Amino acid sequence: MDDERSSDKGIVLTEEQKRRRRARSIAIALVLAALVLLVYIVTIVKLGPGAIQPPR
Amino acid sequence: MTDLSAIEQRAEPALALSSAEVADFVALMKPRVMSLVVFTAFVGLLLAPGHFHPVLGFAALVCIAVGAGAAGALNMWYDADIDAVMTRTARRPIPAGRVLPGEAxxxxxxxxxxxxxxxxLAANWFAAALLAFTIFFxxxxxxxxxxxATPQNIVIGGAAGAFPPMIGWAAATGGVALESVLLFLIIxxxxxxxxxxxxxxxSGEYARAGIPMLPVVAGRAETKRQILLYTGALVPVSLAPWLLGYAGFVYGIMAVAAGAFLALLAWRIWTVAEGRPSDLAARRLFGFSILYLFALFAGLLADRAILIG
Structure with a gap:
């Protein structure tokens, strides 16, 4: 934890911590994108073309 | 292990930075357990009567897999204290210090x-309720x-692992049927x-961790007797889908042959002398039991494929 703290700069991440945080962020982005795609496809399959047609 | 020490173990320092890799979060979901869950749920989904859109089936399987992963992560969160004292589990992400308990x-x-x-949303709310109950259970x-609390832990708790084919079936049909109950009973x-x-x-590790597994509480002889009894109940039940006409000859042959071998291994465990032969017999039964369950469900799949083809 010594590397992470500096009295005047607050918490400073090590290069390894930055790399791991970046990898986690990318993974979250990919999972969210997959979720959006899944919800979109499920919506189309369940509702059919009517999902994008306005009600009359 | 008292409840207080378990809570202290799960407490986090006021300032803690995550050093978790993505792979650690995957490990939290117990991917090997997840694969069995997905497979059995897939079989339940496929055996269900009627037509279920393949895309919705895929979405349902993803949900069941993620639900199982969620249960695994919550299990690892709560069990971090006992995982730390068992060599089999000491390298899991939380006891190894790579994932913070709060993160999990x-x-x-x-x-x-x-x-x-x-x-x-993708299937129906009955299947969703069943998945929620499984995670809760x-x-x-x-x-x-x-x-x-009890040496019957894995007997009753085993229900959680047995629900996935029922959830798959429920995702496709919106309900429960005798066939899906039989799949539940087999697992x-x-x-x-x-x-x-x-x-x-x-057993030594479980004793050290304070987990009242059957060999720790009732001894090895009683555990072996119970293994034989449960195997004796499992094999006839595994034949039921075939005898009742829900499955065809491929499943029937699988269930008879694999069941006979499983019963033989269980008998050997019961009769073999303590020490190295006993450990070998236990290792063989453990290893074959995984193959056995896979073979049964693969047999059901094969019969369905023959029926459709």
Missing amino acids: LGFGATLAVGSVAMLG YVAIYTVWLKR FLWTPPHFWALSLLR
């Missing part, structure tokens, strides 16, 4: 809510309550011999 709790809870909601009933009765064979090999 948040991760598991988010996935649990998300998977249930998504299954409700595994985390609250098995992990929090039974695991540390339910398979769980005790499978885990007790493992616990015979790890």
Whole structure:
């Protein structure tokens, strides 16, 4: 934890911590994108073309 | 291990930075357990009558897999204290210090809510309720309550692992039928011999961790007797889908042949002398039990493929 703290700069991440945080962020982005795609496809399959047609 | 020390173990320092790799979060979901869950749920989904859109089927399987992963993460969050003292589990992400307990709790809870909601939207709310109950059962009933309280922990808790084919079936049909209950029963009765064979090999570790597994509480001889009894109940039940006409000859042959071999291994465990031969017999039963369950469900799939083809 010594590397992470500096009295005047607050918490400073090590290069390894930055790399791991970046990898986690990318993974979250990919999972969210997959979720959006899944919800979109499920919506189309369940509702059919009517999902994008306005009600009359 | 007292409840107080378990809570202290789960407490986090005021300032803690995550050093988790993505792979650690994957490990939290117990991918090997997840693969069995997906496979059995897939079989339940495929055997169900009627037409279910393949895309919705895929979405349902993803939800069931994620729900199982959520349960695994919440289990690892709660069990971090005992995982740390067992060599089999000491390298899991939380006891190894790579994932903070709070991270695992948040991760598991988010996935649990998300998977249930998504299954409700993609399939139906009955299947979603069944998935929610399964997660609740595994985390609250098995992990929090039974695991540390009774040697019947894995017998009752085994229900959580037996629900996935029922959820798959429910996703496709919106209900429960005798066929899906039989799939549940097969996994339910398979769980005790499978885990007790493992616990015979790890009884020292379970004792050190304070987990009242059957060999620790009732002794090795009684555990072997129970393994034989449960195997004796499992094999006839495994034949039921074939005898009742729900499955064809491929499943029938699989169930008879694999069941006979499983019974032979269980008998050998019971009769063999203590020491090295006993450990070898337990290891063989544990290893074959995984193959056995896979073979049964693969047999059901094969019969369905023959029927469709």
